[in-house]
Amino acid sequence: FASKQMPDHTAWFSAVPLLDARSLRFVFGQAGVHFYADPPAIVYGGSGMLTAHFKNGGPQTVTLRNGRKVALQLPEGPVTVVLDVESGEVLMALY
Secondary structure: OEEEEOOOOEEEEOOOOOOOHHHHHHHHHHOOOOOOOOOOOEEEEEOOEEEEEEOOOEEEEEEOOOOOEEEEEEOOOOEEEEEEOOOOOEEEEEO
């Protein structure tokens, strides 16, 4: 794929659909998208909270928009964690 910088946006072209996660992550990163955690984590937020779902526990890192990195040591297996969006304080954890 290729990109072209325009005065008010960047245009992206691909001869085939961009279906793989690495390519999409690269394009989104170039567009300024913030990534809270590495795949396959699912993270979403609202009302001052972030909810992160991890398929496997163990050591995980969530990077907040303010740059703070929150290191989590989670039990093995699926885990859901609710964090304060500013401080990274764990508000709730479901194992």
